[in-house]
Amino acid sequence: MCGIVGMVGNGPVNQEIYDALLLLQHRGQDSTGIATAESSGVFHMHKANGQVREAFRTRDMRALLGNIGLGHVRYATRGNASREEEAQPFYVNAPYGLVLVHNGNLTNTRELTDELFHRDRRHLNTNSDTELLVNVLANELQASITGIPLHADQVFEAVERVHERVEGSYAAIALVAGHGLLAFRDPFGIRPLILGVRRGDAGESDEWVVASESLVLENAGFEVVRDVAPGEAVFIDLDGVLHAKQCAKDPQLFPCSFEYVYLARPDSVMNGIAVYETRLRMGERLADTIAKYTPREAIDVVMPIPDSARPAAMQVARKLGIEYREGFYKNRYVGRTFIMPGQAERKKSVRQKLNAMPSEFAGKNVLLIDDSIVRGTTSKQIIQMARDAGAKSVTFASAAPPVRYPHVYGINMPSRHELVAHGRTIPEVAEELGCDYLVYQEVEDLRAAILEGSDIVDLDMSCFDGRYVTGTVSDEYLAWVEGSQQS
Amino acid sequence: MCGIVGMVGNGPVNQEIYDALLLLQHRGQDSTGIATAESSGVFHMHKANGQVREAFRTRDMRALLGNIGLGHVRYATRGNASREEEAQPFYVNAPYGLVLVHNGNLTNTRELTDELFHRDRRHLNTNSDTELLVNVLANELQASITGIPLHADQVFEAVERVHERVEGSYAAIALVAGHGLLAFRDPFGIRPLILGVRRGDAGESDEWVVASESLVLENAGFEVVRDVAPGEAVFIDLDGVLHAKQCAKDPQLFPCSFEYVYLARPDSVMNGIAVYETRLRMGERLADTIAKYTPREAIDVVMPIPDSARPAAMQVARKLGIEYREGFYKNRYVGRTFIMPGQAERKKSVRQKLNAMPSEFAGKNVLLIDDSIVRGTTSKQIIQMARDAGAKSVTFASAAPPVRYPHVYGINMPSRHELVAHGRTIPEVAEELGCDYLVYQEVEDLRAAILEGSDIVDLDMSCFDGRYVTGTVSDEYLAWVEGSQQS
Amino acid sequence: MCGIVGMVGNGPVNQEIYDALLLLQHRGQDSTGIATAESSGVFHMHKANGQVREAFRTRDMRALLGNIGLGHVRYATRGNASREEEAQPFYVNAPYGLVLVHNGNLTNTRELTDELFHRDRRHLNTNSDTELLVNVLANELQASITGIPLHADQVFEAVERVHERVEGSYAAIALVAGHGLLAFRDPFGIRPLILGVRRGDAGESDEWVVASESLVLENAGFEVVRDVAPGEAVFIDLDGVLHAKQCAKDPQLFPCSFEYVYLARPDSVMNGIAVYETRLRMGERLADTIAKYTPREAIDVVMPIPDSARPAAMQVARKLGIEYREGFYKNRYVGRTFIMPGQAERKKSVRQKLNAMPSEFAGKNVLLIDDSIVRGTTSKQIIQMARDAGAKSVTFASAAPPVRYPHVYGINMPSRHELVAHGRTIPEVAEELGCDYLVYQEVEDLRAAILEGSDIVDLDMSCFDGRYVTGTVSDEYLAWVEGSQQS
Amino acid sequence: MCGIVGMVGNGPVNQEIYDALLLLQHRGQDSTGIATAESSGVFHMHKANGQVREAFRTRDMRALLGNIGLGHVRYATRGNASREEEAQPFYVNAPYGLVLVHNGNLTNTRELTDELFHRDRRHLNTNSDTELLVNVLANELQASITGIPLHADQVFEAVERVHERVEGSYAAIALVAGHGLLAFRDPFGIRPLILGVRRGDAGESDEWVVASESLVLENAGFEVVRDVAPGEAVFIDLDGVLHAKQCAKDPQLFPCSFEYVYLARPDSVMNGIAVYETRLRMGERLADTIAKYTPREAIDVVMPIPDSARPAAMQVARKLGIEYREGFYKNRYVGRTFIMPGQAERKKSVRQKLNAMPSEFAGKNVLLIDDSIVRGTTSKQIIQMARDAGAKSVTFASAAPPVRYPHVYGINMPSRHELVAHGRTIPEVAEELGCDYLVYQEVEDLRAAILEGSDIVDLDMSCFDGRYVTGTVSDEYLAWVEGSQQS
Secondary structure (H helix, E strand, O other): EEEEEEEOOOOOOHHHHHHHHHOOOHOOOOOEEEEEEEEHHHHHHHEEEEEHHHOOOOOHHOOOOEEEEEEEEEEEOOOOOOHHOOHHHHHHHOOOOEEEEEEEOOOHHHHHHHHHHHHHOOOOOOHHHHHHHHHHHHHHHHOOOOOOOOOHHHHHHHHHHHHHHEEEEEEEEEEEEEOOEEEOOOOOOOOOOOEEEOOOOOOOOEEEEEOOOOOHHHOOOEEEEEOOOOOEEEEEEOOOOEEEEOOOOHHHHHHOOHHHHHHHHOOOEEEEHHHHHHHHHHHHHHHHHHHOOOOOOOOOOEEEEEOOOHHHHHHHHHOOOOOOOOEEEEOOOOOOOOOOOOOOOOOHHHHHHHEEEHHHOOOEEEEEEOOOOOHHHHHHHHHOOOOOOOOOOEEEEEEOOOOOOOOOOOOOOHHHHHHOOOOOOOOHHHHHHHHOOOEOOOOOHHHHHHHOOOOOOEEEEEHHHOOOOOOOOHHHHHHHHHHHHHH | EEEEEEEEEOOOOOOHHHHHHHHHHHHOOOOOEEEEEEEOOOEEEEEEEOHHHHOHHHHHHHOOOOOOEEEEOOOOOOOOOOHHHHHHEEOOOOOOEEEEEEEEOOOHHHHHHHHHHHOOOOOOOOOOOHHHHHHHHHHHHHHHHOOOOOHHHHHHHHHHHHHHHHOOOEEEEEEEEOOOOEEEEEOOOOOOOEEEOOOOOOOOOOOEEEEEEEHEEEEEEEEEEEEEOOOOEEEEOOOOEEEEEEEOOOOOOOOHHHHHHOOOOOOOOOOOOOOHHHHHHHHHHHHHHHHHHHHHHOOHHHHHHOOOOOOHHHHHHHHHOEOOOOOOEEEEOOOOOOOOOOOOOOOHHHHHHHOHHHHHOOOOEEEEEEEOOOHHHHHHHHHHHHHHHOOOOEEEEEEEOOOOOOOOOOOOOOOOOOOOOOOOHHHHHHHOOOOOEEEEEEHEEEEHHHHHHOOOOEEEOOOHHHOOOOOOOOHHHHHHHHHHHOO | OEEEEEEEEOOOOHHHHHHHHHHHHHHHHOOOEEEEOOOOEEEEEEEEEHHHHOOOHHHHHHHOOOOOEEEEOOOOOOOOOOOHHHHEEEEEOOOEEEEEEEEEEEEOHHHHHHHHHHOOOOOOOOOOOOHHHHHHHHHHHHHOOOOOOOHHHOOOOOOOHHHHHHHHEEEEEEOOOOEEEEEEOOOOOOOOOEEEEEEOOOOOOOEEEEEOOOHHHHOOOOOEEEEOOOOEEEEEEEOOOOEEEEOOOOOOOOOOOHHHHHOOOOOOOOOOEHHHHHHHHHHHHHHHHHHHHHOOOOOEEEEEEEEEEEEHHHHHHHHHHHOOOOOOEEEEOOOOOOOOOOOOOOOOHHOOEEEEEEHHOOOOEEEEEOOOOOOOHHHHHHHHHHHHHOOOOEEEEOOOOOOOOOOOOOOOOHHHHHOOOOOOOOOHHHHHHHHOEEEEOOHHHHHHHOOOOOOOOOEHHHHHOOOOOOOOHHHHHHHHHHHHHHH | OOEEEEEEEOOOOHHHHHHHHHOHHHHOOOOOOOEEEEEOOOOOEEEEEEEEEEEEEHHHHHHOOEEEEEEEEEEOOOOOOHHHHHHHEEOOOOOOEEEEEEEEEEEHHHHHHHHHHOOOOOOOOOOHHHHHHHHHHHHHHHHHHOOOOOOOOHHHHHHHHHHHHHHHEEEEEEEEEEOOEEEEEEEOOOOOEEEEEEOOOOOOOEEEEEOOOOOHHHHHHOOEEEOOOOOEEEEEEOOOOOEEEEEEOOOOOOHHHHHHHHHHOOOOOOOOOEEHHHHHHHHHHHHHHHHHHHHHHHOOOEOOOOOOOOOHHHHHHHOOOOOOOOEEEEEOOOOOOOOOOOOOOOEEEEHHHHEEEHHOOOOEEEEEEEOOOOOOOOHHHHHHHHHHHOOEEEEEOOOOOOOOOOOOOOOOOOOOHHHOOOOOHHHHHHHHOOOOEEOOOOOHHHHHHHOOOOOOOOOOHHHOOOOOOOOOHHHHHHHHHHHHHHH
């Protein structure tokens, strides 16, 4: 998972992109990058490991000249998180000069690598699939060129062929030197991308933004135009004129359900669906399932695991008519472990991030709500923490269904055998976690909670149901991914 | 406000002090410093602006050799936050070699500066009152010396005279080169300091810690021995033996009430009083006052301003029997504003840190609970934000009484005229803030909420009632402080 | 002027390239860069402003993995010395992935920029002519591709077309990802490039080096193979096999005479001519001219301006039978001027770098020898310094002829109107400099001094005689260069 | 050996001190430090490892406010060169606040450390004898205080007692916060210190400088007042008024002969003796000795080892009537060795710094002149280099006598057993070095060469004759020094 933003403004965009990346920081904290372009076509770029506020100094910001630009916060899903060379954006200098940022994950990387090397003679200096994507785009743009200057139509032709060659999930933003800003989204719209505008005063151009989440628009005073459609490409030229075209043959919206479960900020609206509302609805539906599977007297209080499970927990409490309490305190500050010569690495426990208030637990039957359970290691520690704080019994409920399959569309999920629910029944998982009762959201309830009131037909729920919408994710592929992660 | 920690261990203490400072990070984020001492008496020190994780690199940590050390996170109360020279610890090299960290604020700094310069010929290179404190201690320790080696009694004599010379609040920890670790607390115990131990195995020394908050002990596996008493000094020698003595003539415990209101982490226990429980009790008593002053139908839901008001808000909701909701989302990530050449500074609004969920506000009469109201500027913006999100009416309640007087004991509170409640009646404040109803905790209720079940007699509540326990804080002093802050 | 080096080794080359750049440091001190390639084709690169020892930290060196690599020290001739983005090497990722370093200066940059942009759609992000060169090479290599893998012949074809498109001087080294190291020299061989080998033991590959000067070879234990011929390209594949081909239609060696006058280290052998020996011969011939134009009694002692004029001065002294003395002390350490707020920049005088020993000058008629006179400002200050130190009279002699024309082949020489000898007779220059007598080397004597004993036919002496061997350097071009330097 | 400078100006002194340190850079390259004081008494200090230009960034310089200051370049003689904590200046905060820099070496450090610790209870955090010196000064200044403000007489009293307590060599400069600049020199004047003034215009104060070498004065436009006398102290108050007093009981000038042999820059005048002239005279006297001990036909040419032996070599050549040639080229640029993981450290040879021109050596009997021979390892390599370059025979001559004893007054000279001349006859040394003939200056000739024309009576020549002027340097002491260097 990553966060991306692009802007075309009437003045310098560096500070606005920086501010936008801060708002997207929850989507990735491994590295940060910004690129800007001057109207002459000269690019400026700075990228570094770490969060936004760690990665940029005043001198770095001052060098980012230009009224058009893009930015990226990275959560490593592929390749090595600590290799600064894998930080985005990526740059290629022909044709025109391109810089690109990308949220998502390509699933035919082996084929693309091979093609790029053997057919296109392009050099890939990292294992980043973003480097693949910018090279495929460059290649196809090269092939589209018919005259001078570049027209939006040529760009769209190139994106059409990118859709044909590339598989997986991708929301991408690129700068084309001397021409404008391009943004496009894969034909299934798995990863989010939203378009906003600040209408210019008389004589001024409009200013545009594309970003992973709507709160970027809201915060910077842009009005929402719409989500970029699955398969669509938008191109904003240097005069601030928007061009848009559907570039996929058979586009269909399958947004990633995990955005609603956990990834997105609650104050975002994604594909027309308010994230916060979906989380409330998840709580309501989860309450019914809890009521079905646990005796009423097994629960004295409902507690969220902060912060993301709070809305669901509030609704569970309201619907079950049980008191809502906050028994955990979350520590906001994290630091590093320094390995001194001769010392071994120490394991950081969940206790450094979470603390239980004994008076909330002592002698009570507690129902803990979390947004989801992936590996189960954190849940296990939290359950033990509740017991240590005096809980009489611990019921654990997940606002998402069991995660039984890898997420190959841009979330760094472990190998199948590391997923606690992979190959286990719910009672077996409960035993592994050490809770008295364990309740999961039903798959159909999650789908309904997200889609209620929307005209969207379906979602990517592959990590829950094993159905991969892009069609080419085989067991062989999953085994390869698991193998390459271990190395 | 600052956070301090000191340790005497059987192995290197650098990583443990670093971890402790992370846990105390909420007490100060302006600068960070650690000093350690080798048994030979050689000190190592690193201090820098910024939070813990920003201020220390691997090479800095590696240089911090020794089994005894101390650390500090700073929230600038006096002097210039951005001057790295004012970061703690402070070092003086005679007698013995001392490094010292300090949480609190001295109120007779003008007299001390004068004495140190004219009588003691000591040079003060900054405006930090910590530099004053370490110099007074050094001076008095010099005067105590009778032979070699230094005895704990001599150290205690010096602390006695420090208590006589120094006025204000101070919890302090010092290393005496080649001898041990000293910790002491002012005769009114205004600022907190707690002592912990890890009993050594057979043949091993005990390991000791002193820290601003108990959670440091809990997290690192120390058992709580007790709070350092007001006026008391403890000295742990290099063999891990604890010496303790009451060094004040007429000590009396007046802990700072603001620790319970806002400063301390809820999972800390301070002076035997669990912070979280006091916040719950503040909520209960506030509920009564709210019920007294606002019509029941004026409130549909109760909401906390996250994070610190959550416990109080939960109790208000429970006691009033009104639904508790979380309508605000708090952004965890903050960054800097870069001033580009030719640009003016932009004002950061509260919207960058807080966002309202419209569905929680639309058409509702909301009761917002905050821990306290100081300047009122944030409260005003939050109230407006609730209205913008659709609230029908907004009642605002503060879990603390009106802040009408400066806090001179270590919290960076503004001049009297900047306090929204200074010289205003409650209705006038309500009008200023723009809320429909405004309710403050009663002063006696706050006192009772904190002291309930404790045998502590009184608190420092000076910012609420204008009664300064150290006795020497005059109008002339307050005017001087306000004047020097403006310059 | 710049220094370049490339290596293909049997082990890591980073430290050897670093050491080589130190030996070439006299050729450029504005920025330093190294790129290496792993056998997998992955590049690693680090470049920064400043001298070698300033630009590289341990962590930078450790990241430079691979047994093949190249390096560059830069003396800014075009573009902005302080823009880190103009530091070499330059990278393009298609075809194959290329990094390139370059010593020299292209003279048809306007045409190339235009072609690259309009025809080849390549983006140039800087004003560096090295970025032009790597893009032309990339373009032509793209056009040469017929199959997989790349053959040396295809590389040579590309170089052939580079020779056709590019004008000016260039000695260049490039890495082709996954294939090998390419080095080539312009068809007139203006800038130097020499090839060396360390023969591998049984079963081991040979190791190769190409560098600007022979002393790199000598110092690292390589034996000299030969100078790369004008127009020739050499390609060393990953198995350490050397391929070589003449790629120019009508190559002819015109080495830059200024290398012998000033640029090269005296212990280098360039195009088969030992630099030190040429400087001795320049002294001998200069002695004759001095004898012709100055009365014998006008000179009591001969003194060099240290360090480069020393060999010539020794020979002048010997041939004239006059005592050789060292009257100037040269300070090795230079630093920066810091502009404090409110201060104006201060002018650094030659006195900070040179000091005169009064006893060597007092009452003497001195003959000062310098390698050349360009602007004349330094010479003027030195002459005044000699007078201040007590010289009775000052004769000044230049081992090179009058510099009357710009040097467009890679030396940062000022506009024509800034050259003290441009448009002035020798007596006029003498008056301007303030010396009693002024003697210049004759143009033919310089040519003879360099070429004596060599079978090389001619030299580039354009800055002395205005004859530009590349044929396309017009007055219009010189005016454009002068104009763009001023802006 | 170190270089020191202090200034009292009418404007900011930071840039002038920086420029002065560059001129003194030859005296030390391990670390650099500057401290300044504002008239309010606030100190600013920056010190770091490395040469001047490496150690200071713009922001460091900008923070060095004030019209009075001092600086230091360090050549580690004691303690660990790489420990940044040992960089000068050193600061103590009582009495008054002192910062001090020091050139020299104390020989009773063991006694002083003991006294400071046991009697004065002062903490020494490093092994630096400068930290000792500033603490002794602080202690004695504390004892001198009678009233307020501080008078120059009190400062002089303190220096008197410093002379009594401290043994060894020391030229020192200190700032006394709020009062002025103090400079003093040990009672034997072993290390140099010179005083200069820039007379103020009407209404302006005079500006003062003290520095290790006169060229600092000359370069910055100060006129020489005089050398600070042995045992003398000068104190310049904040009004720019100079106070001076002889503070030693029985002062006697014994300047270090090694300054003239090697340390000082040739353009300095030290104790009234021009360094350059002494080196010429060393050459003249050495010529006589060479003539006495070597057959005339054994020498075809005379060559210096650059740079410091040049003046002596010129005089040897002139006096012997043999041609002077420069056969060695000296490389100015040096860098680091990076230890890659798994690699061993490589030995840097003298070849990286020196290169021989074959044509100057081929078939010739060469006489090489160096300033001195210490360990002999460099000389041995140079002799071999001359032979490799074709020399028929190599005669080696040292402008200084055999170094047979450690230099304890501030030059980092090895243990006795590492000195090639320790315990060896001259023929044995010649054999060890591998030269055909070896000639050393006679001890009395060195003395005469330096003192000729001066009324100074004697010199410190301890490393040649084993006579230590401070009287307390025993065999036991030398053995202790050698032992502690090895650890």
